[in-house]
Amino acid sequence: MNAEGRTRLDQMPEWHALSKHREEFGETHLRRLFADDPDRAERYTVQVGDLHLDYSKHLITDETLRLLRQLAEAAGVTRLRDAMFDGQKINITEDRAVLHTALRTPESATVRVDGENVVPKVHAVLLKMGTFASKVREGHWTGHTGKRIKTVVNIGIGGSDLGPAMAYEALRPYALRDMDFRFVSNVDGADLYEAVHDLDPAETLFIVASKTFTTIETITNAKAARAWLLEGLGGDAEAVAKHFVAVSTNAEKVAEFGIDTDNMFEFWDWVGGRYSYDSAIGLSLMVAIGYEHFGEMLAGFHLVDEHFRTAPPESNVPMLLGLLGVWYGGFHDAQSHAVLPYSHYLSRFTAYLQQLDMESNGKSTDRGGRPVSWQTGPVVWGTPGTNGQHAYYQLLHQGTKTIPADLIGFARPLDELGPLRDQHDLLMANLFAQGQALAFGKTEDEVRAEGVPEAQVPHRTFPGNRPTTTILAKELNPSVLGQLVALYEHKVFVQGAVWDIDSFDQWGVELGKVLAKRLEPALTEGAEVEGLDASTEALVTKYRDLRGR
Numbered sequence: 001m002n003a004e005g006r007t008r009l010d011q012m013p014e015w016h017a018l019s020k021h022r023e024e025f026g027e028t029h030l031r032r033l034f035a036d037d038p039d040r041a042e043r044y045t046v047q048v049g050d051l052h053l054d055y056s057k058h059l060i061t062d063e064t065l066r067l068l069r070q071l072a073e074a075a076g077v078t079r080l081r082d083a084m085f086d087g088q089k090i091n092i093t094e095d096r097a098v099l100h101t102a103l104r105t106p107e108s109a110t111v112r113v114d115g116e117n118v119v120p121k122v123h124a125v126l127l128k129m130g131t132f133a134s135k136v137r138e139g140h141w142t143g144h145t146g147k148r149i150k151t152v153v154n155i156g157i158g159g160s161d162l163g164p165a166m167a168y169e170a171l172r173p174y175a176l177r178d179m180d181f182r183f184v185s186n187v188d189g190a191d192l193y194e195a196v197h198d199l200d201p202a203e204t205l206f207i208v209a210s211k212t213f214t215t216i217e218t219i220t221n222a223k224a225a226r227a228w229l230l231e232g233l234g235g236d237a238e239a240v241a242k243h244f245v246a247v248s249t250n251a252e253k254v255a256e257f258g259i260d261t262d263n264m265f266e267f268w269d270w271v272g273g274r275y276s277y278d279s280a281i282g283l284s285l286m287v288a289i290g291y292e293h294f295g296e297m298l299a300g301f302h303l304v305d306e307h308f309r310t311a312p313p314e315s316n317v318p319m320l321l322g323l324l325g326v327w328y329g330g331f332h333d334a335q336s337h338a339v340l341p342y343s344h345y346l347s348r349f350t351a352y353l354q355q356l357d358m359e360s361n362g363k364s365t366d367r368g369g370r371p372v373s374w375q376t377g378p379v380v381w382g383t384p385g386t387n388g389q390h391a392y393y394q395l396l397h398q399g400t401k402t403i404p405a406d407l408i409g410f411a412r413p414l415d416e417l418g419p420l421r422d423q424h425d426l427l428m429a430n431l432f433a434q435g436q437a438l439a440f441g442k443t444e445d446e447v448r449a450e451g452v453p454e455a456q457v458p459h460r461t462f463p464g465n466r467p468t469t470t471i472l473a474k475e476l477n478p479s480v481l482g483q484l485v486a487l488y489e490h491k492v493f494v495q496g497a498v499w500d501i502d503s504f505d506q507w508g509v510e511l512g513k514v515l516a517k518r519l520e521p522a523l524t525e526g527a528e529v530e531g532l533d534a535s536t537e538a539l540v541t542k543y544r545d546l547r548g549r
């Protein structure tokens, strides 16, 4: 039993039933599953909002799905889901509610945290963001010298960077084309340098985005940006107010940094960093795409939230996707999950999902504090599909690993692509072909029939049986992006609930931060660090030598 009275996952009869089912399933091939069941593609296709999902190319039968749903029930997934939507403090190690869903509820809704309805303040901040975004977009918010703002630089890291950066790329066609949006995250000075070296400080606005406003990378970059600005504008400290705004939960630290808290956009501790880009953390995105489009995106999120909250397990899409991951991790020894968008605009989507998934479910301690003895979150990876095809797809097709993959594509290219729209069918033909090749492969007989020399036959055979989900929508617009992100958020939730881990803390990032802080003086001043291991000590010495210190 865990702290909440739950039986340990691998001791549940439902888990054992799945183990047995896996043995019986053996190496059953997708070719066989499709041949035996002409309705398979139709039955294993669902629609949620604008997203059309085909999960027929998975190593599953009706029985697999039934057993997985039984496991979810035994694991109390829907109970935990309801507790999340209800504002209960399901982030147990930080004693916090988990309410990113409240960021996209309509104004008329009520969501309580510690007895307070938080919806009015969510909408008040959205309005404040909208007013500010309009002023910048329309040129009414000018810089210190009265010049119009031409470039917005978001300074943040992790959830305070990846979300807005990903969504800005995804929704570029909806963004102002006569403004530039840049994202600085890395404490490597080269990141900030490359972002600002060709800019006029008088036309540049910095948005410093940090939930805690203590993150060393962000504060270091923000201070350097302020120095760059002041140097460029003749050193008048009053310039800061027109060129720096903040997004944070920590007004005190924002004021301490020197940003007027009137120019601060608030969010709350019940929004996790990696779940925050639809909060004020999305301010840069809102300036880019405008209040209306941002609202459409929130409506897309909300649509999938409502589906997740209300749909029964049999037709609940995040539940389904989460359980498929449990099946592969727990019973197929899959270590990773590839997300392969066939859209240039989703070029940062997988990087965004890496934090969402890996920071949430990269845990090995259950909610009761004991080590888990089952697989938890997978390594999430991938890049836009066609580029991947000419790089790592070889391993997907013929390697020794089971790597479930998501293929994501859209039916309609943008109007503004003009004649380039014609390339879209080729792009999508690649998506469909990959799903086909991964699932069905190419048999030895098929290879021989092509007259391939016998010695080459084993090399040119494709085993197939590699699982994919295909996600298709008419077009990539703000609502569809919101729907997609919410789908993955809730999928991650379902998996964390089954695995009995706290998906909403991130203690695993702390140790490295502490050690870096302790090591820095050794690198800079040659200070002695007590208790340093021989390898790190030698590396520091070598570094100082190479650095010329």
Ligand code: F6P
Pocket (backbone or CB within 6 Å): 157, 158, 159, 160, 209, 210, 211, 212, 213, 214, 215, 218, 273, 274, 359, 506, 509
């Ligand atoms: O180091 C991990 C982390 O805490 C993430 O969870 C978070 O998104 C990121 O750092 C940035 O934190 P902040 O928004 O407080 O600067």
